[in-house]
Amino acid sequence: MNPKNQKRLAITKELMKNAKERIDLSFELEQDLENVELQQKMKQLDLESKLLKKQNNELG
Numbered sequence: 001m002n003p004k005n006q007k008r009l010a011i012t013k014e015l016m017k018n019a020k021e022r023i024d025l026s027f028e029l030e031q032d033l034e035n036v037e038l039q040q041k042m043k044q045l046d047l048e049s050k051l052l053k054k055q056n057n058e059l060g
Contacts, residue, residue, distance in 0.1 A: 001009070
């Protein structure tokens with residue numbers, strides 16, 4: 001293989017490696033976002049539960 005093709009191959013391998021890392025990062029960021037959304041939903045449910053308990057105590 002001539003030097004020009006070797007360089008082209010090396011660049012292609014590096015670009016593929018970088019693309020894979022970006023895909024992996026995107027997947028991790030997506031999971032982090034889902035975790036944050038779940039935490040927000042849990043906090044909202046906790047607040048609603050506290051409000052309902054307070055209302056129940058006021059009625060009882």
